Amino acid sequence: MTTPTRPGPTTRARIREISGNVARDRRDDLATEEPMEIRLMGADGAHKTLAITMRTPGHDFELATGFLNGEGIGGIAAIAYCTDDDVEPEARYNVVTVHLRGRIPELPSLDRHFMTSSACGVCGSASLDALRDRCSPLPADPLRLTPQTLYGMPSALRKAQGVFGKTGGLHAAGLFTAEGELLAAREDVGRHNAVDKLVGWAAMQGRLPLRGHVLMVSGRASYEIMQKALAAGIPAVCAVSAPSSLAVDLAREFGMTLVGFLREERCNVYAGAERIVE
Incomplete structure (x- = not known):
């Protein structure tokens, strides 16, 4: 069985560079862009896809953790790349399963299975009205910046x-x-x-x-x-x-x-x- 290759942050490509009237072929480094699916697994065994985002591979568990924090989801017990039977071996580094300590919360965002692009993020995922329901103004703090x-x-x-x-x-x-x-x-x-x-x-x-x-x-x-x-x-x-x-x-x-x-x-x-x- 072939071991799946973990994608990196850059991808090599052959390009043609043109400068003035001179052209030459050379290699170039491109920023890698691949999908990452974030799945939730509740303590009761329930599971759900939260989002699919186009990202640069690397720090994937941090990406999932930060995404969940922004959606107001906490209680993370563990994070791992997915090895479920429905995931092809070559795609396993593009699917992350977040195991929660409790049940999967009932949030509107969990019913959308939304696709987020690398350009605009989760467009329209919340409004100020929705944000007011779960966030309060920040408390006063001594931060001062010159x-x-x-x-x-x-x-x-x-x-x-x-x-x-x-x-x-x-x-x-x-x-x-x-x-x-x-x-x-x-x-x-x-x-x-x-x-x-x-x-x-x-x-x-x-x-x-x-x-x-x-x-x-x-x-x-x-x-x-x-x-x-x-x-x-x-x-x-x-x-x-x-x-x-x-x-x-x-x-x-x-x-x-x-x-x-x-x-x-x-x-x-x-x-x-x-x-x-x-």
């Missing part, structure tokens, strides 16, 4: 993007302290997956909630990224690009700081400006 601390975050995150350096095709999320120290960074073709991996890392380290920390993302700040940060207890989110209108609404309602266009010693503060001090 502009100089913020200005150092994009370059620190970029230096931690090893796979991006090879492929140029990945988003990143980094977790920073109030002093600007990068604690951990994760990469993925999907910006929301990078955040899930980072939150999953923190959850598996017993660090949640992440009060007093800052989330930095390499792209734009969407509603879903803000929702995931809120579920993890992160009071401040910074993005290299723009936020969406719903992301700003969420930040203002739930007491979060939201910084956009953070680059080259400038930024816009869209919510929670009281945390930014000279």
